[in-house]
Amino acid sequence: MASILIVAEHANGALNPATAKCVDCARGIDGADIHVLVLADSPDAIAAEAAALEGVGKVLTVADAAFAAPLAAALAPQVVATASGYDYVFGPSTTFGKDLMPRVAALLGVNQLSDVMEVVDARTFKRPIYAGNAITTVRVRDGYTVVATVRAASYKAVGSQDAAPIESAEAAGGTPAHTRFVSVQTGDSDRPDLQTAARVISGGRALGSADNFEIIYDLADSVGAAVGASRAAVDAGYVPNELQVGQTGKIIAPELYVAIGISGAIQHLTGIKDAGTIVAINKDEDAPIFEVADIGLVGDLFKVIPEIKSALG
Amino acid sequence: MDKILVGLKRVVDYNVRIRVKTDGSGVETDGVKMSINPFDEIALEEALRIRERGEASEVVVFSIGPSDAQQQLRTGLAMGADRAILVEAADAVDPLSAAKVITKLIEAESPELVILGKQAIDNDNNQTGQMVAALWDRPQATFASKVELADGKATVTREVDAGLETIEVDLPAVVTTDLRLNEPRYVKLPDIMKAKKKPLDTTPIADFGVAPDDAFEVSEYAPPPQRSKGVMVEDTAALVAALKDKGLI
Structure with missing residues (x-):
């Protein structure tokens, strides 16, 4: 056995x-x-x-x-x-x-x-x-x-x-003293966990600023989704590192993944390949994200997001 | 601090779109642009900054790989490393064997700090740094986004799933780098010329007495399953309708 x-x-x-x-x-x-x-x-x-x-x-x-x-x-x-x-x-x-x-x-x-x-x-x-x-x-x-x-x-x-x-189990003992925990700084725990959430809404560089990224949080909250981000958005300081989805971030498999203003670098796509339904919203119709999206919409995210919000009532 | 040891792996360039060979025997690497593994470039940049702050006196770069890996070591020297060591290996080297070779380099060089990339973007193993720390019986601070040195200790901020974790480790130690540790410098032409005069020693891997580990046999390389092409909708109303249709919102 x-x-x-x-x-x-x-x-x-x-x-x-x-x-x-x-x-x-x-x-x-x-x-x-x-x-x-x-x-x-x-x-x-x-x-x-x-x-x-x-x-x-x-x-x-x-x-x-x-x-x-x-x-x-x-x-x-x-x-x-x-x-x-x-x-x-x-x-x-x-x-x-x-x-x-x-x-x-x-x-x-x-x-x-x-x-x-x-x-x-x-x-x-x-x-x-x-x-x-x-x-x-x-x-x-x-x-x-x-x-x-x-x-x-x-x-x-x-x-x-x-x-x-x-x-x-038998304790092995002999824990080394050379490594010591100092602290951990964690993000907002009121929202669903990115790794296990059924729905994830992610934003990319196109959001343009940390302030603008608030509309992603707002949309996510209205449908009970977790928030994710592309590497570009994290590097630009719009959101903390633990929201990064992709090769070197989190690999996730939600039922619904909505990529907003994310072009879809190969390193990002590797993090979402197992998602049930991928939705892409991007103003560039040639963005690679559309090659893997189940539903794509070419449009300005600052116009589309409020429209989605109002359609959901 | 005396010395920092930094590993540079030669890998297929970050921007190359990888193709699996049609017979499933591997990925296409003929005529493909090769570069320093991006995480290793970050490792070298961090070592150089530590030396430039006067907190270390020497930065030694090494690579374990084919003779052509000299190109990546020369780039490392041009970035500012003081000297280079190539452990020449014609065939791919598994992480455990690489860790054993690095442990022998550590014995010979006695660095206070070993900085490696958290993973190589070819095999995505994310193992070697942790294995070196284990075999060396020293601390590991993986996925580092900030490194501060003082009083024989390193305080390292790590990118973890929950957020940012800070640990303190006694030196010597192994640090592995994450993306946001720093932004590597560009190499300038005069530095490339100067790098040609810097020492680069080559030793065959056989001299390290490390037998390659043959426990893993890769029987097939396959392209990933493709997602079928979806539909484009005209406007927000159609998008919301499609999602409601699928019961997703």
Whole structure:
């Protein structure tokens, strides 16, 4: 039986939805026995959430004040200690997983499979390269621990089940003192989360200023959507970095994605390819965004957005 | 601080539109423009700024790649690096092997800071910096958008999904760069001429005693699934109607 250890991502005492998507990916491996590892200062509530994810056989916890912040240098030795005997170690392809999992892989003496988007069979996986412009099929040699990050946008969150058992795992100890958490500055939490929202409305450079970007927030609020942005809009300082969608930002898969004033650089398109319906509004009829849009409208966003608002009443 | 070590990977230029070979054996790289990986250019710019502030005395650039990677190292020297090391490898090098080679360079060079790009835009692995930090048993500060050095420590602001995280790490350490750390300088012609005289040492990868890792076998390269071409609507009313039709608003 294939044993799979998934490293849970969490913040403020709650499980990150990307963990449920890692479970979905792991379930693609035949006969998978899926365990979730929760490393936190107080893991109980997070572990209870993980135990209720459909397909999870067991949850392992280690409580340690050193795990209060997600520092890779602190977490990696513990993941490596717990991972002993597992055939697979998965983490989400979020900034948390991208930071931690390669450190884990190196300590295990293996390469990491980054951004798994499809499980072909127990040893064969698909992953994107060149900003998603090519998809490779990679076979991992037998007897080699598969350390992977899971591209959350390729998977659905699993449903719920009766709680799986929760056990304490042996603490590895020896957390290094060389890395210290200072602070985290997060954005507006009143709006839906960009990574999990069913609807996302994004703005680009054409907005022209941070002040003008307010009409994107306003439209998003009127339909209960999360707000995203192109790299150009973030670089120009219209919105904070956590709103960036694309190759080096967030890869998302909402049911509805509305790109407003975004030309559609290849690096942006790679972040939205899995969206259900893509709507593009741009005044340049030759903008590449129209090549991937399901519905396109050529027009001035400063005229179109108020029209949409009034049509929605 | 004495020395900063910076990695420069030779990759297909950011602006090239990648095509998968029709037989699925790889991506087309013949006759394609090659450049320094953009994140690595940011890494070098940061190192140069630290040196220019008087907080480091030497910036050493290295590349692991084919003989042609000398071009990218020469560009790095023209940007302002003091000397360059090419670890010559005819075949592609996996992240773990690259990290092992870099660890050996670190042993030889004893840098206080190693700055690498967070990912190379060819394989998009985003692994090497973290692996170097693990093998070196030193701190990592990945996805950096701000780096401040003082008293043997680096205070690094990181671009994370939640926003901006700040951590403090003891030196020596590995930093990997994100897009907004800085804007790399343009190379001027006189600097290109001067760079020709700067030292560039070449060592074959075999001399590092690192065996390539053959665990991953790529059986196929395929173009991504294409989204079918959609419809263009004439006006806002038609757009709203189409969205209501699909039950999306």
